[in-house]
Structure formats: structure tokens, C-alpha cells
Amino acid sequence: MLLSVSCSPAQESVSFMVFGDPAERQAYLDLVAAFEDAHLEINIEVTHIPSPRDYRDRLATEFAAGSPPDVTLMNYRxxxxxxxxxxxxxxxxxxxxxxxxxPADFYPITIDAFTWNGEITCIPQNISSLVVYYNQEMFDAASIPYPADDWTWDDFVKTAVTLTQDFDNDGMIDQYGLGVEPSLYRLAPFVWQNGGPIANSDEFPTRLTITRPPSQAALQWFVDLRQVHGVVPNRVEEAAQESESRFIGGSTAMFLNSRRGTPTYREIEDFVWDVAPLPRNQEVAGVLHSDAYCLSSTTENKDAAWMFIEFANSLTGQAIIAGSGRTVPSLIAVAESDAFLDPNQLPARSRVWLNTAVTLRLVPIISTWEEIESTASEEIERAFYGDISVEEAAFLIDSRTEEYFRLGISR
Structure with a gap:
């Protein structure tokens, strides 16, 4: 969907493509309006793609064609x-x-994530991380205390088991304790928490390392959520209704997601929800979720495009986007303000994201990471749903991704 304001001959035009739900779309339109009010000489043409996957496909197509948008949002992965x-x-x-x-205004890990060959390539918009969203009413009904900041893997599993219920004793689960996507990105923090690596080097990775004992043990624990404890839906159930929809509909007690889900969950009227940090094991670790404003090298009006990127990441600009609920601002001052920590909006414990920021880690930054991650996730999903053993999955994850590492360029 293309939304633009007609520009006079004296104006410079900058194209800007974004993705997100309706609340995010409106926030970006508000951001553009505020920028244009302050810079009458610049017109921002906004293209909004609702689906993240469609957005990535569109980006790839337009860059390949040599006609990309001037400014885009890209994930560090x-x-x-x-x-x-x-x-x-x-x-x-x-x-x-x-x-x-x-640079000093931002959380350091976000600047690091978008630094390539020693140069800051894009300006980070957010510093989200994976958290546990939970339905307070389900916890209350089961007389379970809400998750503590220092809860463990054992606490987490016991909680999920207690909250998984067949209320009418017909042999079918009516309420699941947990929903989680079986992917490498979801697995990564648990590998780190178990003292294992996901790759053989942070700076110049050449292979994944899920076959290493602590890493494979974390994969086993992750797979056991389905295969041993049965606290998440099976493949058929997940295909019929995704876990996120189950959480929104009130039939799943906990769901692992980043800040991305907040705008949608704020529309829930049937129950109150909140967030908790990930459970911990040997170590405390989380995985960074971060997008940034990037400038295309073919942009003709680079100064005008930079002015927009600069404004979008100023105190004013990031406060506007934070109002959508979608982002944990990468600017420390905005993250610590009511623009993000709004006491009148759920979740009540938004500070969880800020308190755990120091525990965040990066997945490898390499040009072929998307192929590496998607290939590894295929095998994790197969193990998660019982098609192959964890040992087979770990071997296949490492072996199937080797070629992508050989083809990739590290920063």
C-alpha cells in the first residue's frame, strides 16, 4: 500500500518502506507527518507492507532490480x-x-549489531528481546504465583505442566501451558544459558555447533517441552491454530515472543496479561531482536534521507514509534521514559526488557545467516515434533549449514 503526499517542485522526495500491523503503520505515518512538518522541503513517500515475510521478499526483489526504497527497516540478522x-x-x-x-545515546549492543567492517551501517530503532508473555487469569485459576525474575528452567517446565489441562477428561488438551516457535532463533538463548555456543566463533563463524554437548543438551530440553512434557501443541494442532492465536484466544497460558506482539495483545479484552524474563539455567542470557533504519547506496537524495533517519531516531522520533507499543527504544533516554514505560498500558512490567538488556547476545552476523537460520530451524522443527531424534537433528543442523557458511561473508 503506497501512501504519499504530493510534493512541490522545490521538494526533495525520499522513499521509505516499512512493515507491521495497523498500529505500527499509523505510528510510522505519524512519524513522517512530524518530520514533514519540521522539514517542508522534504517529502517522504511511505510504502507499508503488513507481512514481515512479504516485506522481506519485496526488499530482495527491489534491491535486485536496482530500484530499492531510499530508507528501509532491516533486522540485524x-x-x-x-x-x-x-x-x-x-x-x-x-x-x-x-x-x-x-552512538553513546544508544544501548551499545544495538550499535554493535549494525556495525560492519568497523563502520556503523544502519541506525538501530529498538532493543527488544525474547520474553514470556503470560495470562494472569490462568495463573490465578491454578493458584500459581506469577513468574519470578529469577525463575529457572525447572520452574518454567513445572509451571507449563501445571497449566496444561484437559478440563473435561476427554483425552484432548483444552489448555496448553506454553506456545513457542521451534526455531534456531528461539533455541539460541537456551543454548547460551546452558553454557553452550551456537557457532564456533562470534566474529568469524564457519559452522554451527549444536552437536557440542551443552548445546545439544539445550536442544534436548527444548524438544522435551513437546516430546516429554506435552506442554505445547503437536504439529497438527499447531497447523490448525497457531500458538500465538491460542494465547490471544485464551487457550494457551504462556507464549514466547519479542516486543513485536504487544500492539496485538493490547487488543485482548478477555483477560489481563503481563511479561516475565526468560527462565535461567547455568547462565542468564537472552537474544537480541533489533531492527534499524538503513540507507540504500543508490539513493540520490542521501542528505535528505539521512535527515529522516536522524529524526526517526531522535528523542522525538523514537517516542512516536514507542507509542505504538511495538518497540523497545534503542535510545536509552526514550526507553527509560513514559513513552515506553507507560503505566496506563499493558504490559505492566515493561521494565523487564530494560532490566535484561545487559544479558542480550547476538546471533552470528554473516551475509548468509537467513539461509543458515532457516535450514537449522527445519531440523529443529522435525525434532520438536518427533520426526527425528535430537542427535540426528544436531548433526543435520551442523552439516546442512556448512555450505552457507562457506558462501557467506562475515563482518
Whole structure:
């Protein structure tokens, strides 16, 4: 959907493509309106793609065709494929001259995530992480205390088991304790918590390492959520109704997600929900979720495009987007303000994201990470639903992704 304001001959035009639900779309339109009010000489043409997958496909197509949007939002797991091929203009030189923002204003891990070959390539918008969303009413009905900040893997499993119920004793589960996507991105923090790596190097990875004992043990624990404890739906049930929909509909007690789900969950009227940190094991660890504003190298009006990126990541700009509920602002000052910690909006414990920021880690940043992650996730899903053993999955994860590491370019 293309939304634009007609521009006069004196105006410079900048194209901006984003994704997200209706609340996010409106927040971006508000951001653009605020920018244009302050910069009458610049017109921002907004293209909004609702589906993240469709957005990624559109990005790939337009960059391949040589006609990409001037400004795009990219996740740190995926921008490598573009910057390694010279398709993004590093914004570090612009940032160095900025009077509005400086690197020290941001959570350090977000700047690190978008630094390629020593240059800041994109400006991070958010510092989300994986948390446990939970239905307070289900906990109350089962007389279970809400999750503590220091709860363990054992606490987590016991809670999920207690909350998984067949109320009418017909042999069919009416309420699941947990919903989680069986993917490498969801598995990663649990591998780190168990003292294992997911790759053989943080800086120059050449293979995944799920076959290593602590890493494989974490995969086993993850798979056991379905195969041993039965606290998540099986494949057929998940295909019939995804776990996120079950959580929204009130038939799943806990759901693992990033801040992305908050705008949708705020529309729930039937129960009150909140968030808790991930359970911990030998170590405390979380996985970074972060998107950034990136500048295409083919952009003609680079100064105008940078002015928009700069404004979007200023105190004013990030506060506007934070109002949608979608982001945990990457600017420390905005994250610590009521723009994010709004006491009148769920979740009540938004500070969980800020308190756990120091525990976040990055998945490898390499140009072929999207292929690596999707391939590994296929095998994790097969093990999760009982098609293959954990040992087979670990071997296949490592062996099937080796070629993508050979083809990839690390930062």
C-alpha cells in the first residue's frame, strides 16, 4: 500500500518502506507527518507492507532490480546480505556530524549489531528481546504465583505442566501451558544459558555447533517441552491454530515472543496479561531482536534521507514509534521514559526488557545467516515434533549449514 503526499517542485522526495500491523503503520505515518512538518522541503513517500515475510521478499526483489526504497527497516540478522554486496550506504559519517544523536545515546549492543567492517551501517530503532508473555487469569485459576525474575528452567517446565489441562477428561488438551516457535532463533538463548555456543566463533563463524554437548543438551530440553512434557501443541494442532492465536484466544497460558506482539495483545479484552524474563539455567542470557533504519547506496537524495533517519531516531522520533507499543527504544533516554514505560498500558512490567538488556547476545552476523537460520530451524522443527531424534537433528543442523557458511561473508 503506497501512501504519499504530493510534493512541490522545490521538494526533495525520499522513499521509505516499512512493515507491521495497523498500529505500527499509523505510528510510522505519524512519524513522517512530524518530520514533514519540521522539514517542508522534504517529502517522504511511505510504502507499508503488513507481512514481515512479504516485506522481506519485496526488499530482495527491489534491491535486485536496482530500484530499492531510499530508507528501509532491516533486522540485524538479515542486513548482512545487503551490506556485503554494497547495497547499503554506511551512516557512520552522517552520525559523526549529527547534533541530534550520537552512538553513546544508544544501548551499545544495538550499535554493535549494525556495525560492519568497523563502520556503523544502519541506525538501530529498538532493543527488544525474547520474553514470556503470560495470562494472569490462568495463573490465578491454578493458584500459581506469577513468574519470578529469577525463575529457572525447572520452574518454567513445572509451571507449563501445571497449566496444561484437559478440563473435561476427554483425552484432548483444552489448555496448553506454553506456545513457542521451534526455531534456531528461539533455541539460541537456551543454548547460551546452558553454557553452550551456537557457532564456533562470534566474529568469524564457519559452522554451527549444536552437536557440542551443552548445546545439544539445550536442544534436548527444548524438544522435551513437546516430546516429554506435552506442554505445547503437536504439529497438527499447531497447523490448525497457531500458538500465538491460542494465547490471544485464551487457550494457551504462556507464549514466547519479542516486543513485536504487544500492539496485538493490547487488543485482548478477555483477560489481563503481563511479561516475565526468560527462565535461567547455568547462565542468564537472552537474544537480541533489533531492527534499524538503513540507507540504500543508490539513493540520490542521501542528505535528505539521512535527515529522516536522524529524526526517526531522535528523542522525538523514537517516542512516536514507542507509542505504538511495538518497540523497545534503542535510545536509552526514550526507553527509560513514559513513552515506553507507560503505566496506563499493558504490559505492566515493561521494565523487564530494560532490566535484561545487559544479558542480550547476538546471533552470528554473516551475509548468509537467513539461509543458515532457516535450514537449522527445519531440523529443529522435525525434532520438536518427533520426526527425528535430537542427535540426528544436531548433526543435520551442523552439516546442512556448512555450505552457507562457506558462501557467506562475515563482518
Amino acid at each position: 538479515r542486513y548482512g546480505a545487503f551490506v556485503a554486496n554494497g547495497l547499503l550506504e554506511p551512516v557512520g559519517p552522517f552520525l559523526a556530524e549529527s547534533d541530534l544523536i550520537q
